[in-house]
Amino acid sequence: MTDLLPLHLRLDGRRVVVVGGGAVAARSVEGLLAAGGDVHVVAPAAGPAVAALAAAGRVRWDPRGYADGDLDGAWLVVTATGVPAVDAAVSAGADRRRLWCLDRGDAARATAWTPAVARVDDVVVSVGAGGDPRRAGRLARGVAAALERGDLPLRRSRPRAAGRVALVGGGPGDVGLLTLRGRRLLAEADVVVVDRLGPRGVLEDLDEDVLVVDVGKTSGNHPVPQERINELLVEHGLAGRLVVRLKGGDPYVLGRGGEELAACRAAGLDVEVVPGVTSAVSVPAAAGIPVTHRGVARGVTVLTGHEDLAATPAALAGVPLEQHTVVLLMGVSALRASAAALVAAGRSPATPVAVVEDGYGPRQRATFGTLADVADVAAAAGVRPPAVVVVGDVVRLAPGWPGARPGAVPGEGRGA
Numbered sequence: 108m109t110d111l112l113p114l115h116l117r118l119d120g121r122r123v124v125v126v127g128g129g130a131v132a133a134r135s136v137e138g139l140l141a142a143g144g145d146v147h148v149v150a151p152a153a154g155p156a157v158a159a160l161a162a163a164g165r166v167r168w169d170p171r172g173y174a175d176g177d178l179d180g181a182w183l184v185v186t187a188t189g190v191p192a193v194d195a196a197v198s199a200g201a202d203r204r205r206l207w208c209l210d211r212g213d214a215a216r217a218t219a220w221t222p223a224v225a226r227v228d229d230v231v232v233s234v235g236a237g238g239d240p241r242r243a244g245r246l247a248r249g250v251a252a253a254l255e256r257g258d259l260p261l262r263r264s265r266p267r268a269a270g271r272v273a274l275v276g277g278g279p280g281d282v283g284l285l286t287l288r289g290r291r292l293l294a295e296a297d298v299v300v301v302d303r304l305g306p307r308g309v310l311e312d313l314d315e316d317v318l319v320v321d322v323g324k325t326s327g328n329h330p331v332p333q334e335r336i337n338e339l340l341v342e343h344g345l346a347g348r349l350v351v352r353l354k355g356g357d358p359y360v361l362g363r364g365g366e367e368l369a370a371c372r373a374a375g376l377d378v379e380v381v382p383g384v385t386s387a388v389s390v391p392a393a394a395g396i397p398v399t400h401r402g403v404a405r406g407v408t409v410l411t412g413h414e415d416l417a418a419t420p421a422a423l424a425g426v427p428l429e430q431h432t433v434v435l436l437m438g439v440s441a442l443r444a445s446a447a448a449l450v451a452a453g454r455s456p457a458t459p460v461a462v463v464e465d466g467y468g469p470r471q472r473a474t475f476g477t478l479a480d481v482a483d484v485a486a487a488a489g490v491r492p493p494a495v496v497v498v499g500d501v502v503r504l505a506p507g508w509p510g511a512r513p514g515a516v517p518g519e520g521r522g523a
Contacts (some may be wrong), residue, residue, distance in 0.1 A: 113222070113233050118144035122180050126173050126197045127187035128153030131211050133160075135185045138221065140165060149177050150188070175200055183219070187211035214238060223247035227254040227291075230261065256287050257294035262314060263349075270344040272371045274364050276357040276383015277305035279393070281467035284384045285309060289353075292381065297348035300339055304355030304386075304493055318343075333363055337370035344376040357385040361411050361436050385409075387434045390466030390495040394473040395505045404432045404501045412438020412496055416448035423452040432499035438462075439492045443482035449498060450478050459502035464494040473507050 123139050125132050128150030136157060139146050146166040148157055153168055161168035169177075173193055178184055184206050186197035194212035201208035201218070210217035222233040223243035232250050236243035253259050273292045278284035285306050293299065293309055296317060301307065303323025310319055320339060322331040331339075336352075343350045358364025358380055371378045387409040391398055398407040408426050412435030416422055426433065438445055439462070450456050456479035463473045476484035478498065502508060 111220070111235060113235070115231065115233070116142070116183065118142040118183070120145055121182040122147060123183045123185070124149065124178055124181045125185045125187070126150065126177070126193070127185075127189065127211075128157045128168070129187065129189060130154055130156070131189070132185070132187040133157050135187060135209065135211070135221070136160060136166060139183075139185070144183070147177075147181075149173050173197060178204055178206060181206055184208040185211065225251035225254060227251055230254060255291055257290035257292070259294070260314070261291065261295040262297065262317075263295070267347045267349065269377065270347045270349065271377040271379070272340050272344045272350045272352065272367075273379045273381060274352045274354065274358040274367055275381040276362070276364075276385075277302070277309075277353050277355055278384035279386045279389045279466045280304055280306055280355065282306045282308040284389065284467070286381060286383065288381050289383070292349070292351050292379075293353070295349055296351040298343045298350045299353055300336065300343075300350065301353045302355045305353040309353075333366060337367055340367060340371055341374040341376065344371060345374060354383065355386065356436075357383040360385040360387060360409065386466060386493075386495055387436060390463050391434065391461070391497045391501075393466045393471060394461060394463045394507065396461055396463070396473075396497055396501055397504060398432045398434060398497070398501060400501050400504060403430065403504070404499055405430045407432040407434060409434045409436065411436055412441055412445050416441070416445045423448065426452070428453045430500075432497065432501050435496035435498070437492070438496040439485070439490060439494050442485055442490075442496065445496070446478045446481055454478055454498070458498060459500060459508065461497045461502045461505060461508075462490050462494050463497065464490060464492075466493075466495060473505060475502065475505070475508055 118139065121144060123144040123146050125136055125146060125148045128148055133154055133156035136146055148166050148168045151170060151172055153161065157168065160166045178200050184197060184201045186194045186208065188194055191212060194210055198208050198210045198216050207219040208217060209219050209221060222235045225232040225234065225247045234243045234247040234250065236246060275289040275292055277289065298318045300320045300322055322336050340350055340352060352367060354362050354364065356362055368378055368380065388398055399405065410422055410433065435445055456477060458478045460476050460478055460481040461473050462485050465471050474485055474488045474490050
């Protein structure tokens with residue numbers, strides 16, 4: 108057989124004749140309707156699927172046998188009667204009218220075939236496999252999965268009708284903890300506005316002409332203020348680009364994602380928010396600390412430790428003292444003041460504390476203490492950002508807790 112010419116047909120409003128009303132014909136009808144075809148079914152009897160579509164007015168069904176004139180005015184023909192003589196007659200009639208015919212009864216006689224299809228948003232990949240439909244289906248599913256993961260180049264080469272912005276939570280920094288949706292959007296991005304704590308390893312996979320804007324912040328050093336970050340998202344979005352704002356953790360967990368969303372929407376831009384694995388949960392987990400644990404902690408409160416909690420006592424109002432974990436993000440610089448504020452709010456000075464640095468990064472380390480001494484312990488150890496501070500009895504579950512032993516229940520050890 109000579110090579111086939113793959114084509115995508117625009118069927119909007121065009122007459123397509125399907126001869127046959129059984130299950131095979133029904134599958135063809137569904138695909139034709141999805142492509143916008145004006146579908147006419149000719150069959151003495153119709154199965155439940157075709158009958159339901161006809162009853163709903165989505166297809167026109169003539170409940171009779173095939174007649175030669177049924178193909179007049181058609182753009183495409185499908186025959187799937189299961190009766191060889193009828194399918195052959197339909198195929199011959201299509202040939203006389205120079206119509207492409209999908210003959211479901213005889214692939215060798217057909218003049219057109221429908222391939223297996225991988226469809227992800229507006230990307231459609233047709234897969235043929237030498238006449239082996241199961242093989243083609245497996246390949247199509249593999250292609251679709253690669254598209255969903257962002258493993259294939261998805262960027263547009265033609266201008267977009269309208270720009271849009273995606274606020275993507277990148278997780279704690281490990282590329283493997285970035286969501287599939289986030290990876291796929293990065294594969295499509297024209298502009299990436301990235302944080303210091305985002306999974307920067309993925310930037311190596313971007314096309315060379317993708318604009319990467321680094322707006323990373325460190326403690327006390329914000330070279331690109333938040334207002335300017337909002338402006339960058341809006342400017343590039345209004346220019347018709349797909350802008351990915353790659354943030355560390357989750358956009359809505361102390362990540363100012365709500366402010367960026369509001370700025371983009373105020374400018375009339377379409378915005379998608381992709382949740383990320385928040386550092387408040389994942390970084391403690393990297394050190395073996397569950398933020399909740401049956402019989403130890405029934406809840407968790409996440410606070411910013413960037414500011415002095417003593418200056419904002421309302422932040423601790425209503426936080427339970429028993430069986431409750433407190434997680435402080437960006438808490439290294441104000442660690443001493445925060446520990447004192449928690450004690451003033453009613454926590455025991457002997458409450459266990461862990462400071463987990465660079466979670467999932469090359470210098471990951473957990474430093475342990477209590478509210479009474481953790482600031483001094485951390486200073487002596489040279490603890491530095493980024494770090495997550497965990498306060499509560501769950502800290503004793505960490506393998507690194509002094510005196511910890513496998514399977515031990517909190518209640519013994521340092522700070523007990």
